Amino acid sequence: MTTKMGVLVMSYGTPESLEDVEAYYTHIRRGNAPSAEQLKELTDRYKAIVGGVFPLRENTDRQVEALQAKLNSGQIQYVCYQGLKHARPFIEDGVEAMVRDGITQAIGIVLAPHYSVMSVGTYIKRAKEKAEACGINMEFVESYHMHPELIDVLSRRVTAKLDEFEETGAVREDVRVLFSAHSLPERILAMGDPYRDQLLETSQAIASQAGVDSWQFTWQSAGRTAEPWLGPDILDTLRELADSQVKYVLSAPIGFVSDHLEVLYDLDIEAQALASELDMRLLRIDSLNSDPVYMSVLSDVVRTKANQLK
Ligand code: FEC
Secondary structure, three states: OOOEEEEEEEEOOOOOOHHHHHHHHHHHOOOOOOOHHHHHHHHHHHHHOOOOOOHHHHHHHHHHHHHHHHHOOOOOEEEEEEEEOOOOOEHHHHHHHHHHOOOOEEEEEEOOOOOOOOOHHHHHHHHHHHHHHHOOEEEEOOOOOOOHHHHHHHHHHHHHHHHHHHHOOOOHHHEEEEEEEEOOEOHHHHOOOOHHHHHHHHHHHHHHHHOOOOEEEEEEOOOOOOOOEOOOEHHHHHHHHHHOOOOEEEEEOOOOOOOOHHHHOHHHHHHHHHHHHOOOEEEEOOOOOOOHHHHHHHHHHHHHHHHHOO
């Protein structure tokens, strides 16, 4: 008999239209509506990015479809459901869809490789509460930041862009690789959160596999709140590198797995504009999106968890 296993695939979520940006932003701000100025600023960022206004929705759809196809080559029948943090279908909607389909056991996974109590932890908390209320036995993948295939695919992406630098006349050793991820409030460090260490571990492993000596880690996309966020921010890092006469920079946003606002605006528009001003050449590694190797990483960690389900 084949066992039916639900998989709740969780992602950040993006608005459905420009009219929906206010509701989305209000959700991110835990029910507090943004000011007219804040709303305009975010709407303008969405309008500025290439690849469609809200590419994260299509990218997540494709990732979930590809994962479902990849998972269903074994004994267990896996059924994937989307659960988004700040947009429809919300995490709770995904769990309810499982209930309607008669799912009694499931695995939850977030499309983000690194664990923080303020990021992946909050997805898991919401999914767990809903699953318990609905009587679904659900286990979670917390992180997969050192999966060998993930390190391998990201190392190959770094190497491919270093080759591109070389083809246009730069010396490979002169390129500074900047690994980055979404910043979080500094207070996570006092809480003993593993986020920063996991990101450094991934960066170190990729650098070592790609044979890169000249690298550093920096933060990006810090929230617009009064409390201090983890730094240095990538824009400050670029200014410092320019002061040290670094001319070539490769951005590797390893905390993200999709093309979306934080990559297409914060890096490709904002950081790129600063790099031109500083007379620097800045390239970025391609996002994983639904790369078959990334799907293989996800299916491997989901299957391993499913085998441990009691
Ligand atoms: O393309 C899109 O439409 C969505 C892009 C997007 C992704 C994303 C990922 C992460 N965030 C994380 C943490 C925070 C914290 C806050 C926060 C705020 C925003 C705002 C927008 C936004 N985030 Fe985001 N994030 C994306 C977009 N994020 C828009 C609101 C305006 C702004 O500050 O720019 C602060 C609010 C709060 O306290 O919740 C914290 C983390 C990730 C990476 C892991 C993940 O994907 O979940 C961490 C994609």
